[in-house]
Amino acid sequence: MQPFSYVRPASAADAVGAFAAAGSGARFIAGGTTLYDLMKLRIEQPGHLIDVTAIRGLDVIETGGDRLRFGALAPMSAVAADPVVLRDYPVLAEALTKAASQQLRNMATVGGNLLQRTRCMYFRNGAGSTSTVGVYPCNKRAPGSGCAAIGGLDRGQAVLGTSASCTAVSPGDWPVALTAMDATIEVLGPAGTRTLPIAELYRLPGDTPHLEFTLAPGEMITAITVPKTPAGRRSTYHKIRDRESYAFALASAAVALEMAGERVTIARIALGGMATKPWRAHEAEQAVIGQALTPETALAAGRIALKGASPGKSNGFKVELGARTVADALLIASARNRA
Incomplete structure (x- = not known):
């Protein structure tokens, strides 16, 4: 021990x-x-x-004013059940609800959830341990040791944002929804307080996959803020997994839309389960502006979102699955709040 x-x-x-x-x-x-x-x-x-x-005050949920603000210690279950979040930001509520069982959501915090590490089986059973448990090379655990997933069992690995050193997929649901909604995080550390966009919290693996987050030593997340937007009501978090009961995503998409009649005026799209970090699909967002969303236009945007994907030996299915997940999410979001 x-x-x-x-x-x-x-x-x-x-x-x-x-x-x-x-x-x-x-x-x-x-x-x-x-x-x-x-x-x-x-x-x-x-x-x-x-x-x-x-620490008192770090579990407060604030929904007034021009933003949502969630204290880092707020339980996932409490944020998911908040009436304003449920009504006006279903993408956030769904990301939390689909992330884990009720028992876990009661324990897990929205701040801690941002710092989940990958479920790559080679990372979890890989090199770098002082015990005899670690038997596979893993650059996340032992930099420079190699990546057993490359050329190995890679069905669950990432197809976007990979490198020659790592293909481990980012596991979270909540960070994907926050990425789509342009959230920021508040951080306290030895150098004082700072805020940063959620997108800047996560690093691409490059040749240093063991460096996953941009937090400095001793910094802690204290709150998450989400700007209020009309797109929140026409939003969804769509998640595809091997089993319906609280599995990690094979592919997911967070989508929020503003529309004038049948045509998209603003689009926000982020991908999960397919990339090494929460992945914003800016080009796909631009592709649907001015469009009426049909199965054909939605799927075209989905294919744009997966442009540049680099599948391995056994995860090539994620490219088509991901495109169709984005397409489905766009259609689900567009059908909401039409009244």
Whole structure:
């Protein structure tokens, strides 16, 4: 067993200070639904856990004014059930509801969910462990060791944003919806507070796939903000998976639209389950502006969204599946809120 110490600070400033005092072996923990798994697999081996769940005010859900603001400690279940989110931003509610079982959604926080690590089986059973469990080369766990998924069992791997060092798919649903909605995150760290677009939180693998996020050491996410937009009411999160019961996405699409009559005036499209990070499909968005959405025009946009895909040995089906997932999401979103 890996020994570790534990503290439960009462303020965000104290939490950041505890991290700085503990050094590089520290980790923040909230719901623990991801970190505990990674600790069991010896992917994460923190020497010091900083439990942030006692910090007051970080679980507040605000829906007034010109934005939505979710404290990082707000449970996924609470945000998904908020009446304003349900009515005006179904893309957000659906992304959370389809992400996990009710038990997990009650524990998991919307801030922690942004920092999930990949479910690539080679990462979860790969190199870099001090135990004998790690048997596969994995550049995420042991930089420079190689990537067993390339040329290996790659059915679930990414087809967008891959590199010669890594094809691991980004696992989240919630970050995909937030990417489509131009969300920002608020961060507190040793250097103070800052905000950044959700799209800037995630790194492409390149030749350093072990560097996944742009947070500096000791920084913690304190809140997520989403600008209010009429496109929220005509939105959806459409997810395709091997089984209906809380599996990770093979392909997903977050779509939000503004329309004048039958024609699209504004489109927001982001992809999940197909890329190494939440993937914004800007070219596909532009392709539907001024269009009346039909099965044909929607599928054409879906194919544009998957342009440049690089499938491996066994995941080529994701290119067509992804295009049709985007098309279905566009049609679902366009049919909403017509009254």
